[in-house]
Amino acid sequence: MKPAPPAPHAAGYHGDDRWLLLWAALIGVVGALATVAFHEGMAFTERLATQHPGSLVSAAEALAPWRRAITPALGGIAAGLFLWLAQRAANGRKQLDYLEAIAVGDGRQDVRGTLLHSLSSLCTIGSGGSIGREGAMVQLAAATGSWIGRIGRFDGDDLRRWRTRRLLRRHPIPHHIWRDVTQRAVALRRLDAVQMAHLRELTTWFLDRKSITGVRGLEVTLPMRVAVAAQASLLILNLGAEYFDGWVEVILYPGAFRVSREEVDSSGLVHNEDRALSGESWLRGPVVLSWDDVERDTYGGRAGCNVVLHEFAHKLDGLNGRTNGMPPLHRDMSREHWIEAMSASYDALCLKVAAGEPVFINPYAATSPVEFFAVVSEYFFTAPDILEKECPGVYRQLALFYRQEPLH
Numbered sequence: 001m002k003p004a005p006p007a008p009h010a011a012g013y014h015g016d017d018r019w020l021l022l023w024a025a026l027i028g029v030v031g032a033l034a035t036v037a038f039h040e041g042m043a044f045t046e047r048l049a050t051q052h053p054g055s056l057v058s059a060a061e062a063l064a065p066w067r068r069a070i071t072p073a074l075g076g077i078a079a080g081l082f083l084w085l086a087q088r089a090a091n092g093r094k095q096l097d098y099l100e101a102i103a104v105g106d107g108r109q110d111v112r113g114t115l116l117h118s119l120s121s122l123c124t125i126g127s128g129g130s131i132g133r134e135g136a137m138v139q140l141a142a143a144t145g146s147w148i149g150r151i152g153r154f155d156g157d158d159l160r161r162w163r164t165r166r167l168l169r170r171h172p173i174p175h176h177i178w179r180d181v182t183q184r185a186v187a188l189r190r191l192d193a194v195q196m197a198h199l200r201e202l203t204t205w206f207l208d209r210k211s212i213t214g215v216r217g218l219e220v221t222l223p224m225r226v227a228v229a230a231q232a233s234l235l236i237l238n239l240g241a242e243y244f245d246g247w248v249e250v251i252l253y254p255g256a257f258r259v260s261r262e263e264v265d266s267s268g269l270v271h272n273e274d275r276a277l278s279g280e281s282w283l284r285g286p287v288v289l290s291w292d293d294v295e296r297d298t299y300g301g302r303a304g305c306n307v308v309l310h311e312f313a314h315k316l317d318g319l320n321g322r323t324n325g326m327p328p329l330h331r332d333m334s335r336e337h338w339i340e341a342m343s344a345s346y347d348a349l350c351l352k353v354a355a356g357e358p359v360f361i362n363p364y365a366a367t368s369p370v371e372f373f374a375v376v377s378e379y380f381f382t383a384p385d386i387l388e389k390e391c392p393g394v395y396r397q398l399a400l401f402y403r404q405e406p407l408h
Contacts, residue, residue, distance in 0.1 A: 027148050031141035038137050041122045078123040086116035114143035171208050173200065173226060181226045184299050187234060187306055187381050190406050195237060202233035205241050212250045218291060220252055227298050228252070228289065231308040234381060235316060238403035243316060249286040256290045279307040281314035283323065303383035304361055304375070313377035317370060325369030333400050341393030346372045360390040381406060 089112050121136040178200060182188050191199060206229040214220040228250060236243045256276040278293035289307060297306040317323045325346075329338060346369055352359050353366040365375035379387040380398045384406035388395040399405050 023148070027145040030144050030148060034140045034144045035137040038118060038122070038140055041118075042125050045122045045125065075123045079120040082116050082120035082123065086113045086120070089113055089116065109143045109146040111143050111147045114139055171204060173204055173207070174222070177223050177226055178203075181223055182230060185227065185231065186298065186301060187231055187309065190384075191234075199230060199233055199237055202236065202241060203230045206233050206244070209241075210244070210248055210250055212252060214252045214254075214291075216254055218252055218254045224252070224291065224294075228294060228308055231298065231306065232287075232312045235309065235312050235377070235402065243319065244312075247282075247285060247287075247315070251286050251288045252291045252294070253288070254290075255292040257288070279311040281311040281318075283318045287311050287315065301382070303386060304379040306378045306382050309378045309381055310374045313374040314370070317373055323370045325373040327373070327401065329401065330403075333397075338397050341391075341397045342369070342372070345376075345391040345394045360386060377402075 090110065118136055118140050182196065182199075188196070188199070203226060207225055210229070212220055212225045212228055232244070232250075256278055258274060258276050259280070260274045277288075278290040280288040282288075289311060293307045297308065314323055316327045317325065319328050320326070325342065326335075326338065329335060346366070349359060349361070349363075349372070350366045353363045359366075361379055362375050365372045376387060376391070376394050376398065380395065380402065384395065387398075388407060
């Protein structure tokens with residue numbers, strides 16, 4: 001008998017969820033108190049500078065002319081002093097605002113620097129300076145949240161793991177469907193148990209974040225969605241889900257679909273070409289696939305042929321803002337080594353195709369460096385032995401980029 005799939009978790013909040021919710025509530029309360037304290041600080045500095053808290057216009061009208069002139073100047077001097085102290089405390093490091101800390105950092109903020117900047121803002125506002133108040137309040141609240149997060153020893157990886165566990169509990173892939181798809185998928189046969197477990201997490205994330213829609217009467221079942229998502233996620237197995245940010249949809253046609261495009265030849269003449277495609281990847285739009293080709297390549301395709309891997313490799317290639325055969329390389333990779341390995345193999349392939357000589361990979365790779373990268377990515381995952389034998393430099397560069405070693 002086939003064992004029954006594990007029962008799904010009951011809806012509601014579980015242990016980790018409750019703790020994180022309590023921490024989030026604490027951060028919200030402390031952040032609100034920080035903004036209240038800043039607001040009271042504004043009233044205090046206005047009272048100190050003008051003896052007339054409330055409307056700065058009314059306060060200015062009540063001041064003697066000499067005080068009306070000197071108060072903003074003294075406030076500016078005090079504000080500058082606090083900024084100087086903040087710069088010294090930073091010791092040459094850039095002071096990130098709360099958006100930059102999340103976008104380009106790990107979410108941590110310099111609490112001491114933020115406090116000094118807040119005091120500078122208080123001096124400016126209290127003495128009649130014209131700057132916004134909301135930005136300083138939000139920055140202060142964000143810094144207190146960062147401070148509490150450090151006390152609780154949270155980091156980005158902790159939150160990502162929590163989101164993953166929560167997603168797996170709420171939207172699990174039924175075990176029998178996962179096993180049936182992945183055991184038959186050619187591209188996944190080289191993965192060990194640990195890699196398969198991570199792939200299942202990424203696949204679950206993919207199915208939650210991306211819609212997979214059938215057109216022309218194609219009914220998309222869960223096994224079909226898993227087949228597409230699992231193979232797409234293979235590319236980012238050791239890269240991270242953020243590599244698939246910036247788009248939301250996969251479109252499935254029943255079979256090959258036709259597109260009509262205007263092409264400019266080498267003479268500058270414009271031709272209207274009508275072509276049948278098995279897949280297409282839009283730079284900032286959907287991935288379009290033929291289900292007939294996906295099914296064939298997934299469960300019984302030829303070596304080096306996988307339309308899902310091909311089109312999603314284009315997505316990675318376009319992360320720099322345009323597709324050119326060079327995805328954004330990791331910091332420990334050499335741009336020169338990449339160009340040298342890829343260019344040498346691409347040029348050699350083009351010469352053989354032009355001469356009508358037999359080639360070891362799909363000659364479509366000679367179309368352009370863009371298609372070359374996508375095709376060798378197919379071989380890297382489905383026929384790595386062929387790629388490593390014929391183009392060891394290309395294999396090595398792809399192993400460094402994908403952070404995977406299919407032959408080991």
